[in-house]
Amino acid sequence: MAQNPSSCQLCEVETNIEWKCYECDILFCDGCRVKIHSKLKISDSHHVLNIKTCREDDSEIFKRAKLTNKPCEIHIKQKCIFYCCECDKMICAACLPSSHSNHKFQEIEEAFDQKLAEIKSIREKIEKQFHIIERDTETFERFLSCANESYNIEALKIICQYSVLKIFLEKKSKALINNLQNMKKEADAKISKEKALLQELRQNLLQRTEKIDTTLKSFQPEEIFNILLEMNRETLPTYNTNVGKLFHFVSCLDIEIIDFDAIGESEIKRQYVSTDFEIRERFVLDLQGNIAGISICKNDNTMAWIYNNQNTLRKIYIAEHGSTAKIVKEIKVKVQDISVDQEGILYVLLKDGTDIKTLAKKKSLKTFLDMNPYQPISIHITKDNQIIVGLIKDKESKVVVLSRSGEEKQTLEFEAENKRLFSYPCKITSSTNGDIWVADCQQDSAGRVVIIKTDGYFKFIEEANISNEDFCPVDITTTSTGHVIVLNSKYHKLCVFTEEGEYLTHEYLVSMFKEYIDEKKRDVLLNFLKVPLPVEFHEFAKYLSFTLCIDAGKNGLLLVGGEKTNLGCVEKSPGLCVVKMKTSDDCI
Missing domain, CATH: 1.20.120 (Four Helix Bundle (Hemerythrin (Met), subunit A))
Incomplete structure (x- = not known):
């Protein structure tokens, strides 16, 4: 196509060229299209195209129109009316006898x-x-x-x-x-x-x-x-x-x-143990208040100590498979934390007290060691009977490792650049490889788990696989297979880690509460908890699993302490549940 003119080819003034007449082969403005070109009698059959809004269909129409006026390249005065299929070119009638007499051809439009x-x-x-x-x-x-x-x-x-x-x-x-x-x-x-x-x-x-x-x-x-x-x-x-x-x-x-x-x-x-959890049996004890802490006796997995927030410390017997239980002993005392050593001696921390007490078989509580001016808030006895204690005083907090005689062997208080390791070391356990795990968290607040490796290095766990979910570790325990279970109180779920601190899986403890929920009253509770509707049962049940404490025994049983609730849709709240974990014997 020739170079477009800079102005209308009719009025030669207007520069806004919008139209082209194919037959006239000129470009013109919109004014000339109305006032001049459209008034020409010969323009009735002309094809006029808006060059600014030209579409593929428009260009096809004009290509078809131009076919009828296509001059032959050899016979200039003749129009192309055929297409030679063998030469792949458009030809006129004069070309047929001269150059294409024996060739296959078609009409040009076809x-x-x-x-x-x-x-x-x-x-x-x-x-x-x-x-x-x-x-x-x-x-x-x-x-x-x-x-x-x-x-x-x-x-x-x-x-x-x-x-x-x-x-x-x-x-x-x-x-x-x-x-x-x-x-x-x-x-x-x-x-x-x-x-x-x-x-x-x-x-x-x-x-x-x-x-x-x-x-x-x-x-x-x-x-x-x-x-x-x-x-x-x-x-x-x-x-x-x-x-x-x-x-x-x-x-x-x-x-x-x-x-x-x-x-x-x-x-x-230990290497191939399953990380799945299976709830085998559970039982409910008519206990006053919440079960705030549990410690299974290391010398006898059928016995465990539990305490609540109503000044009651109890020793209970658990049947072999956790199907039944009964209270063996009861002491009126306000407990902060407990732990049992390898010989069955119970170590007790009292609320607002500064000393560590012990309770041997058929004896009464006696003072083992006074930690004044610090207040002990958590205690754990390792498999080799070392005593690990979490201490607080004003804004200070630390963890100390004591020998069985009470001698201080190690103090854990600061990390790099004199930064404090702990804010509130609420629970402690030790992994099978000897590392110390500390749940550093106040109730219903975001916290973390601090791992003190045997080689002196620290590792911190501040989330459990879900980055936007608050991590509130309020209790922690080690299983016989080497896994460490952390209780996240915010979502009432168990988070399972390897002994090296690698996240494996988690489990909501919802199935334990399903049979106690009146489905007809569910909406009342949802409104009370301000949970958006609709919500599936397993999501809804998370809000009923008011789990407070855990402890694992050597026989694969995990004891889970629950909180009683007076919400309208809960007919009866479990106080203590027994969870049967799959052990290495189940998977090998």
Whole structure:
């Protein structure tokens, strides 16, 4: 097309050119279209196009109109009326006997329609390929994410194995990690290669699309034939690989399994213990007030000490499978915390007191050690009978490790740069590898767990897998299989960690309360708790699980102390529940 004029070709004044008459082959403004061109009798059958709002359909109409006036390249005064299929060119009637007498030809409009349909068909195929590319690009992104997740899971397994069997796995774990990283690199390389191929194909298709779009919007009919020739010179690139079969990342990142035949059976059980929880039996005692603390007797797992907030300390008997229980002994005393040593001696901290008391079999409470001016608020006896005590005084707080005779062996008070380790060390436990775990949290407030490693390093747990969920660790215990269970009071759930402090899973204690809920009165409670409706039962039941304390025994039983509630939809509140955990014997 010739260069557009700078002004209207009729009035030669107006510069805002909007219209083009194909038959007249001139450009003009909107005023001249109304006042001059439309009044010409010969313009009734002319095709006038708004060049600013031209669409693909408009350009197609004009291309068809121009076909009837297309001059022959050889016989200038003749119009092209045929299309030679063998020469791929438009010809006039004079061309037939001279150059195309034995050639196959079509009427020009018929050939135009056929070529236009072929071009549009190619365009549709390109669109389909675009869809496939976009779909498979997203699939590869998901597979890449899957590969990363598989890598993280397998790396965690290796770290867990190393933590359980440090000496045995010191060299083996490094080799496994390197092997896993190599597999990860191979997976990444495969994905990157396929993604690069997709991008290359995508760019090729973009270029073809641009050329076709330009042709479809042009006013030159011969460009339809030219672009088709160009498109047919090269095969249309396609991509329709079944990526689901091409890559299988679950097996791609498999690692070799370590042979544990030479390792002790107890270590194997600890390594492969299940992290699932199963509620086997539960019982309800008619106790006054809340159960604020529990300590299972280490020398006899059928016995446990419990205390409430009503100045009552009780010793209870628990049947072998936790199906029944009865009160054995009761003492009127206001308790802060308790712990039982390996010989069954009970260590007691009294509310607002400064001394540590002990209670031996068939004896009364007696003072073991006075911690004045500090107030002891938490106590834990380790498997080797070391005594770990949490202390507070005004704004100070610390944890001390005492020998069985009461001699202070270690004080834990500051971390780096003289920053205090604890704000309120409410509960303490020790892991099977000797690390000290401290729940540093005041009731209903966000806190953290501080792990003091045997090598003197610290580790802090400030969340349990869910970053936007408050972490309120109010109690903590260690199972016989080496897992550490932390009670998050804000959401009344048990958070399970490895002895190295790696998060494993969590469990809401909702099923224990289901049978006590009057569903008809549920909405009353929801309104009271300001819980938005609607809400599924398992979500609703979280608000009824007013769990206060936990302790685990060697036999796989977990005792969970609950809080009585007077809310209208709860007919009866469990005070003490027994949770049967799956142990290593259940999974090996």
